[in-house]
Amino acid sequence: MSEMVLRSQWFDYFSKRILNDFGIVVSDIENYQPDLSPIVYCCLLNRRVINKKRKIIYSKAFLESNWYNDERWIKLKDLIEEGGDINCYMSKAINEWKAVDYLLYTYNVSHFHLHKDKKGGIRNELVFGVFTHDCFYAICVGGHNDIYKPDELIGRAYDAWPTEIYDYELNSKKNNKFDQGFFKRQANIPELQFNKANSTPIKNGKGEVIAHVDKFQHTLLVNLTLNDIEYKSIPYSVYCAYLNEIKHIEEIEMSLVNNVKADKMDLIILPEKKMYEVIVHNRISFKKSIPFRRKVLICTLYNQ
Structure with a gap:
C-alpha cells in the first residue's frame, strides 16, 4: 500500500510512546519498521499488569x-x-517485546x-x-x-x-x-x-x-507478516487491535482525501477523550473530530 499521511503519523505516535513509556528506542529493535510500532507497544503491554x-x-x-x-x-x-x-518485580524480559511468557499465555x-x-x-x-x-x-x-x-x-x-x-x-x-x-x-x-x-x-x-x-488462555499466538518480514508468536489480541485501528485510520484518511481533496493533514490522538482529531491544511484549514470505534479492541486503548 502506498504511503498514507495519517497512518504514518499513527506509527510515529506509537514509536514515541514506546520511548516515553518503556524507555526503548525503536531503532534498536531487530527487523524494526515503522508499521511495527503499534504491535511492539501492545506486545509490551500484553505481559504487563495494569496498575x-x-x-x-x-x-x-x-x-x-x-x-x-x-x-x-x-x-x-x-x-x-x-x-x-507490580511489573518491576516481573522477569527482566518484561521489556523484550518478542518475549513469550508461555505460562501466562497458555494458562493465564x-x-x-x-x-x-x-x-x-x-x-x-x-x-x-x-x-x-x-x-x-x-x-x-x-x-x-x-x-x-x-x-x-x-x-x-x-x-x-x-x-x-x-x-x-x-x-x-x-x-x-x-x-x-x-x-x-x-x-x-x-x-x-x-x-x-x-x-x-x-x-x-x-x-x-x-x-x-x-x-x-490468556491469548492465542499467531504469526504476522508486515512488508514481507515475518514476526512469530504475536498475541492474537494484539493482531486484532492492530487491524481494527489501522483500518479505521485508513478509512478516515480516504474519506478526507475523497471528500475534501485533503493531502496535508495532522493526526492528534486523544486517548483520554477516546477521540482522533485531524487538522486538514487546505486553502481554508479546519479540524475534524472522530470518535474511536466502540466495542472493539484497538492499540491506543489496549491497556484498558
Whole structure:
C-alpha cells in the first residue's frame, strides 16, 4: 500500500510512546519498521499488569503457609491492593517485546519475584496467581521450576476456586496426561511453541483425575507478516487491535482525501477523550473530530 499521511503519523505516535513509556528506542529493535510500532507497544503491554487497585483472594494453601505473614510478601500485597506497579518485580524480559511468557499465555497464570533490582525481578522465590480486572487470586509462592508445572498450579486453583477463574469439565473420561518436560521445552524453544490444544487433567490427593480444565488462555499466538518480514508468536489480541485501528485510520484518511481533496493533514490522538482529531491544511484549514470505534479492541486503548 502506498504511503498514507495519517497512518504514518499513527506509527510515529506509537514509536514515541514506546520511548516515553518503556524507555526503548525503536531503532534498536531487530527487523524494526515503522508499521511495527503499534504491535511492539501492545506486545509490551500484553505481559504487563495494569496498575489498579485489586482485592487479593488467597488459596487455603497460601493462607496456611509461612509466606502469608512474610514481610516480603506483605510489601507486595500492599502494592497490589494500592494499585502500585507490580511489573518491576516481573522477569527482566518484561521489556523484550518478542518475549513469550508461555505460562501466562497458555494458562493465564502470572508469576513475579519477591525481590527486584533496577532491571527487574531477581532470585528464585516467585509468587504465582491469576490477575482479573478487580482481583488477584494468589495461588502460592514457589520457585522457577514451578513455572513448568501449570498442571499443579491449576490443580491448586481448582482446590481453592472450583467455579471462579477456570472452566472445568467434571468427571471427565479423558485420559490425556500432562507432560511437564515437554511443556518446559515448549516454553524455552520458540519453534515448539503453539497454543494449547488439549485440556489439562486435574488430580486429587490420590493421583486420580477428577476434572479437566479448558478455555482459559490468556491469548492465542499467531504469526504476522508486515512488508514481507515475518514476526512469530504475536498475541492474537494484539493482531486484532492492530487491524481494527489501522483500518479505521485508513478509512478516515480516504474519506478526507475523497471528500475534501485533503493531502496535508495532522493526526492528534486523544486517548483520554477516546477521540482522533485531524487538522486538514487546505486553502481554508479546519479540524475534524472522530470518535474511536466502540466495542472493539484497538492499540491506543489496549491497556484498558
